[in-house]
Amino acid sequence: MNAQRRRIFLFTGGLALATVLAGALSVPSLERHYLRQQAEQDGPLLELAKESLSAALDRYAPLPALIAERASLADLLAAPPDAALLAEVNEDLRQTALMVQASDVFLMDISGRTIAAATYREPGSFIDRNFSHQSYFMNAREGALTSFQVSGTTTGERGYYYAAPVEEGDRIVGVLAVKFNIQAFNSVWNGAGSEFMVSDANGFVLMSSRPDWHFRAMRPLTDTTRRVIAQNLQYPIDRIELLPINKIALDDTAQLVSFAETSGESYVMTSTALPQRGWVMTSLTPTGPARLMALKLLLILGLTGLLLFGALLSYLLKQARQREALVREQGAKRLLEATVDERTADLQKALEHLKSTQTDLIQAGKLTGLGQMSAALSHEFNQPLAAVKTYADNARAFLKRDRIAEAQDNITRISRMVDRMASISAHLRNFARRPQQAAGPLLLNQVVQDALAVFDVRLATTGGRIDYTPPAGEVWVIGGHVRLQQVIVNMLNNALDAMEGQDDQVVSLRVDGPRITVWDNGPGIDPAALDQLFDPFFTTKPPGKGLGLGLSISYNIVTDFGGMMTAANHPDGGAIFVVTLQPAQAMRTAAE
Numbered sequence: 081m082n083a084q085r086r087r088i089f090l091f092t093g094g095l096a097l098a099t100v101l102a103g104a105l106s107v108p109s110l111e112r113h114y115l116r117q118q119a120e121q122d123g124p125l126l127e128l129a130k131e132s133l134s135a136a137l138d139r140y141a142p143l144p145a146l147i148a149e150r151a152s153l154a155d156l157l158a159a160p161p162d163a164a165l166l167a168e169v170n171e172d173l174r175q176t177a178l179m180v181q182a183s184d185v186f187l188m189d190i191s192g193r194t195i196a197a198a199t200y201r202e203p204g205s206f207i208d209r210n211f212s213h214q215s216y217f218m219n220a221r222e223g224a225l226t227s228f229q230v231s232g233t234t235t236g237e238r239g240y241y242y243a244a245p246v247e248e249g250d251r252i253v254g255v256l257a258v259k260f261n262i263q264a265f266n267s268v269w270n271g272a273g274s275e276f277m278v279s280d281a282n283g284f285v286l287m288s289s290r291p292d293w294h295f296r297a298m299r300p301l302t303d304t305t306r307r308v309i310a311q312n313l314q315y316p317i318d319r320i321e322l323l324p325i326n327k328i329a330l331d332d333t334a335q336l337v338s339f340a341e342t343s344g345e346s347y348v349m350t351s352t353a354l355p356q357r358g359w360v361m362t363s364l365t366p367t368g369p370a371r372l373m374a375l376k377l378l379l380i381l382g383l384t385g386l387l388l389f390g391a392l393l394s395y396l397l398k399q400a401r402q403r404e405a406l407v408r409e410q411g412a413k414r415l416l417e418a419t420v421d422e423r424t425a426d427l428q429k430a431l432e433h434l435k436s437t438q439t440d441l442i443q444a445g446k447l448t449g450l451g452q453m454s455a456a457l458s459h460e461f462n463q464p465l466a467a468v469k470t471y472a473d474n475a476r477a478f479l480k481r482d483r484i485a486e487a488q489d490n491i492t493r494i495s496r497m498v499d500r501m502a503s504i505s506a507h508l509r510n511f512a513r514r515p516q517q518a519a520g521p522l523l524l525n526q527v528v529q530d531a532l533a534v535f536d537v538r539l540a541t542t543g544g545r546i547d548y549t550p551p552a553g554e555v556w557v558i559g560g561h562v563r564l565q566q567v568i569v570n571m572l573n574n575a576l577d578a579m580e581g582q583d584d585q586v587v588s589l590r591v592d593g594p595r596i597t598v599w600d601n602g603p604g605i606d607p608a609a610l611d612q613l614f615d616p617f618f619t620t621k622p623p624g625k626g627l628g629l630g631l632s633i634s635y636n637i638v639t640d641f642g643g644m645m646t647a648a649n650h651p652d653g654g655a656i657f658v659v660t661l662q663p664a665q666a667m668r669t670a671a672e
Contacts, residue, residue, distance in 0.1 A: 186257055221245065467497050616632040618632075
């Protein structure tokens with residue numbers, strides 16, 4: 081090897097070594113970048129889990145006040161001990177607990193002593209136990225509706241309590257409390273790829289997707305805090321263990337954490353507050369995928385650099401060989417040029433393959449994140465669940481009156497609602513791909529009537545009015561019954577949400593041939609938001625009021641049917657949404 085070639089190899093080798101060292105030094109920064117990116121992706125999922133948990137807890141909040149209105153409770157509290165009345169109240173509370181799936185429903189007198197309970201038959205019943213020290217009792221005794229979380233100091237069962245005052249005229253004579261097992265609320269994060277935990281203001285873990293994190297404190301408890309916990313009997317103070325956790329800040333909202341009792345297990349931690357309850361919900365996503373992405377990118381850059389160094393070395397050697405070729409035969413020069421061309425072609429192919437691979441990795445990451453979001457979505461089930469509850473109550477009332485036909489009709493409606501929820505679940509799983517359910521001719525009149533039947537539940541509770549006159553004749557369009565019904569319910573929901581707080585809430589619903597029009601008398605749509613209205617996760621509602629998926633899902637459903645969905649501000653005020661579908665007769669004629 082001559083001196084010139086030796087210098088070339090020393091130069092490229094030194095440059096390659098410097099690049100390798102720079103890549104090694106950049107690994108922590110690159111890894112931190114992907115960890116922060118993972119934290120940003122976890123944000124919407126964490127908010128969704130937070131809203132789902134809040135909805136699950138709030139669903140039971142009105143129960144104590146409703147039960148406390150029963151006259152028998154005030155009679156039992158006001159009268160001297162009456163064995164027959166006590167037995168009647170105990171059994172009534174037991175049946176109520178079974179119906180609402182509560183752990184216990186119990187009645188306390190004004191001193192805090194439990195005089196009746198749903199668990200009166202069980203050895204661990206609360207009867208004759210005094211809860212005057214509990215904050216939920218004290219608040220309810222003052223006339224406030226209240227809730228409180230307690231981890232049982234005896235059984236270890238994590239309970240959530242709702243309480244309401246029992247009144248006789250203008251006097252509060254007792255307190256009615258409903259207890260639910262917190263384990264029942266853990267389903268809000270089933271199917272997610274992350275771990276979740278909920279902690280209180282003291283850092284005590286109330287709920288978690290990991291059972292070994294229950295009854296653990298995320299930070300050492302002060303003596304003052306321990307005295308308050310022991311006084312309220314809120315947690316089993318003798319069983320509170322510290323959850324050893326090491327934290328490294330990634331940015332203002334995310335941290336890299338690891339647990340001392342696990343080997344090599346680390347997570348990206350993001351948190352959000354539940355201010356109404358003084359809780360904090362935390363999402364912990366394994367760092368493996370983010371670190372794998374960093375290593376993949378580093379590998380791609382390394383391979384690219386290796387190819388570039390190869391090309392550089394080839395070029396320098398080419399120059400050396402060209403100078404040597406001045407004194408050699410022309411044939412050796414042609415052979416050298418052919419070799420360089422071959423290597424350049426290989427380099428171009430490799431670069432194209434790397435670009436294609438990088439594009440596939442980005443798309444796969446997007447679809448994975450969207451699939452995780454779809455697994456946790458629950459807001460689409462609220463209306464069918466409310467309808468099922470109403471029909472179930474109606475059926476029970478009809479059965480008590482021996483009105484069998486009406487009860488059977490309500491049970492049939494419940495079955496339809498269950499079928500609807502199962503179909504909606506399948507549609508949400510298919511949000512990121514084209515649905516497999518084929519569209520076909522269907523009667524639009526019936527779809528609208530079914531959607532209004534579901535929506536009657538919201539109108540009965542929140543007010544508002546739907547101005548709708550059925551079309552004179554049958555209107556046949558191309559679509560799917562359940563998915564088109566979902567579109568109509570979403571449009572009506574958005575219309576009433578836009579008019580929240582107004583005295584006169586009227587939604588105009590019109591069916592003109594294959595065209596459905598929904599027009600509200602609200603404030604209208606911000607012109608700047610019109611272009612983004614159908615984008616996923618875009619919403620103009622306040623935080624906690626929506627995720628921005630309803631209109632995006634509806635838009636995709638209508639597009640799958642070969643139709644078109646538009647939104648605009650009506651000249652007379654309010655927002656107007658128009659869905660134009662394909663007429664079924666036109667499709668049949670085209671097929672012939």
